[in-house]
Amino acid sequence: MKVLKFGGASIKDANSLKQIAQIIKATKGPKAVVLSAFNGITDKLQGFISRISTRRLNTKHIHRFISDLKNHHLLFLRYPLPRNNGHDKNAIDNHCRELERLLYGLTYIKEVSERWQDLILSFGERLSVVVASEILSQIGVHTKAVESDKIGLLTDGYFGKASAILPIARNNLRKNLLPLIKRNIVPVITGFFGVDKQGRTTTFGRGGSDYSAGIVSYALDADCLEIWKDVDGFMSANPALISHAQLIKQLSYKEAVELSYFGSTVLHPKTVEPVLLKNIPIIIRNTFSPDGKGTVIHYYKPTKANKPIIKGITYETNIGLIKVHGFGAGFGYKTEVIHEITERLLAKNINIKTIISAPSGIGLILGREDFESGYKVLDEIRQGGLTGIVSGFEKIKNRALIGTIGEGATKTKGLAARVFRTLSAISVNIEMISAGASSSAGYFIINQKDLKKTVRTLYKEFFN
């Protein structure tokens, strides 16, 4: 059993969708397909949502938005002049009508809660599976468009950042998908969202269709998950900075997570969670160059033969740093500080991307999107119970995090010294370091203005 996932960047126009259909058709054996919304559609939906709460919209705006959305999807269907039986146009009409009604209601009350935001965003995928499944049937592949929230892909209910409740989701998916697959029907399943216990649609966050594909692979005990992108696979560095960066042929699960968590957008890092439980290999492949070998992500132990230790250099600028300053050096003994910080952030569902702590201070790295709200929550602590322990919180912007990733990196003698020597030679100051927590990654923070030269110099040091 194979699961194939295609992302929005691979579904740009009717031609690319046709290409995808051919890849699916050429894949032998039982299979299931997971799709993202078409290129740019989730952004469009998101853009419209923000207009609802910030601007006056009238029925004309909504009508135009819906008719553009519908036409955009129908354009894919008209190619190459299909014998359209009208059936799928109806499904598109129905989705568009439902979305239109939803938008009318929300525009009337001028407010979009997280719950409705998630529901609106899910329409990109609902439309894409209908169109793709029609294109597939035109070339003789039996398919069925499947909405993940209708087949019980159960989530924990956190809007915008949900996780799957795996055992229950697995049972429900098996019950709904296996009978189709047994009859040689390829389910074309919406990525990006599931449904919570109360029946509410919940998304996994932007880029979350990869994770959906991981869940489907786990549920169906897939032999392999193929993630089809518009790039060849993971690269040893961002080609935008390092033009001669190389394709990485294989990665361990851990290395892939470390590369994806900060910086690389090749794979949603959560994808690995469900597939890891069953050791299902992930292969990243290029839709527009399907003969390439791509990157294989699987369980493997590095040997002398498959060195080098550093496989990739990654960086992230989409972060904010909050420094927690304490009174005196006694700070480190006060266990309640970290407890209080994490509890308060958790209550607001704010994720700490990484934490670096010392007796007189703590550094918290948050995603850019959580930075201001995270600071606000923390500043309330200062005014509340922890006076006398925490002297203040400092917001620091314009920092970049750089990661050196490779299985065994933190167990390799002299590696950190090599990084620091390299940076000191170009006078780049390292403001914070985190190493050792993961056996396969070391991270450090520098001023964003030094980013390019730092990445280029490190690359030269480790790859030339």
Ligand code: ASP
């Ligand atoms: N369509 C969603 C997004 O653009 C999910 C995905 O593409 O994976 O974020």
Ligand code: MG
């Ligand atoms: Mg997308």
